Amino acid sequence: MKIRVRKGDTLWHYSQLFHIPLVLIVDSNPDVNPNTLKPGEIIEIPGFTVALQKVGKGDTLWKLAAARNINVNLLLVLNPDVDPNQLQVGQKVQIPERVTTFIVNSKKPYDFQQMKTDIHQLLSIYPFMRRRKAGTSVLGLPLYDLRIGKSDRKVQMNASFHANEWITTPILMRFLNEYLLALTNQLVIKGVPALPLYTNTQLSAVPMVDPDGVNLVLNGPPLEVEKEVIAINKGSRDFSGWKANIRGVDLNKQFPANWEFEVTRKPKRPSSRDFPGYAPLSEPETKAMADLVKKENFDRLLALHTQGKEFYWGYEGLEPPESEQLANQFSRVSGYKAVRYVDSHCGYKDWFIQEFRKPGFTIELGEGQNPLPLSQFDEMYEAASRLLVHSLV
Template structure:
């Protein structure tokens, strides 16, 4: 929500006026010096939207402010040219409304366009969330990295490395929405107050690593690639089981962690699943994800996948000692089984542990056969939200 600065206004005053933590107001206005506000300057207030109201009989600024649990000055701020003592029936006024319900509806086939639309809405309501582009898919769709928090600890979370696991994007986007709501409305998640987490931890979230693949699974092949993709899909027009990117490369088999060994026991040519590529990091999506962690000093990494109700936290004995303690905590809060080693290589988590010796986790949400049905969403979300909020502590 935008407001225009009046003489004498401060960011601290806006924080008190709208009951929003000062840090969130400051982070929503990164180019503004908090002690040098100028009349007429535009300031973003997170967690609010503006609605218009036609003045009815009996309306007053006091009554309207009370209905929104705000001070009258909040209405005066949004309506500087209106005399509150001379309201007229039919007059149009601006009313600030606190956002208290989620924007994201994850219980639906969640494609790239739905994600992008939700990101635009979230960015408008919560401008302290930074949205970056870290690269593009094969077909040029942007890969977004969302940043929330200002602490020294950095945690990277990603989803939809695999196309038919698109529900993980819906899970992660729903969690981001809950986290943003909790910050502006000051309620805990799984018993954990979130403002201290915001101050201690910076969350990096890439909600859809394989947007081309997700679009293929949910919307079918693009016309100019239809014949080729049907051939790679063994003649089937049903792409619901497609796991790879649009070029038939499994993005989570692309990283240089024993890639050469893994490549000998996987498909040798592009396919709907499991082909690791002709070389590691050959795909634009995996290059972007590798560059992301090379550029940043992440302390932890979590990759959301499906299925199995378990997670993997070790790789070749290279994981640090703190990984086990964190794995035990995540198992306890989620009910998922913590598995140290599996017979698998060249995954994003594997490479992260190998290269940086930091805790990495592959989270296998839900159970059954991919793509998992939406009727598992609530149960999966309960486990995922517990894992994600605890990973930030």
């Protein structure tokens, strides 16, 4: 929500008036000097939207405020050009509305366009969240990197490395939405106060690592690669079992952590699943995710997958002692089984542990056959959100 600065206004005053933590207002206005606000300057207030109210007979700003149980000063700030003593019938007055409900509608097929729409809405309401681009997919779709918090302590989360595991994207998006709601309404999230998480940890979230593949599973093949993907899929137009990117490369078997060994026991050509590519980091998606980690020096990494109701936290004995402590905590809060080692290599968390000797986790949400049904969403979200919150602590 945008407001126009009046003479004598301060960000601290707005914080008190709107009951929004000052740090969130400051971070929503990175180009504004908080010590020298100028009359007429536009300020973003996070956590609010604006509604228009037509003035009726006998209405006053005080009456309108009382009807909504809000401070009349909110209306005075939002309507600086309105003379409160001379309201006209039919005149439109801006009414601030605190956002207390979810934007992300996660219980439906969730393709790239739906994610993009939700991100746009979240950014408009919560401008302290920042959107970057980690890279692009084969077909040129952006791999969005959403940031919440500004601390040097950083945690990376990602989802939909595998196309038919697309349900992990709305899981992560809903978590971001719940976190943002908790911050602007000064609430706890899964029993943990939200604001200290924001000030102490920077969250990096890439909600859809394989947008081309997700769109393929949900919407069918795009015309420009239709023949190629149908051939890779052995002539079938049923892409429900497709895990790979649009070129038939499994993105979570692309990282240089014993890739040379893993390639000997996997498909030797593009496939709907498990083909590691002809070289590690050959795909734009995996190169982007590797570059992101190299640049940002993350302290922890969590990759959301399905299925198994378990998570993997070790790799070749290279994981630090902290990983076991975190694994025990994650298992306790989520109810998922903590598994140290599995017979698998060249995944994103494997490479992260190998290269940086920091805690990395592959979280296998839900149970059954991929793609998991939306009927499991609530159960999966409950476990995942508790685990994700505690990864930020």
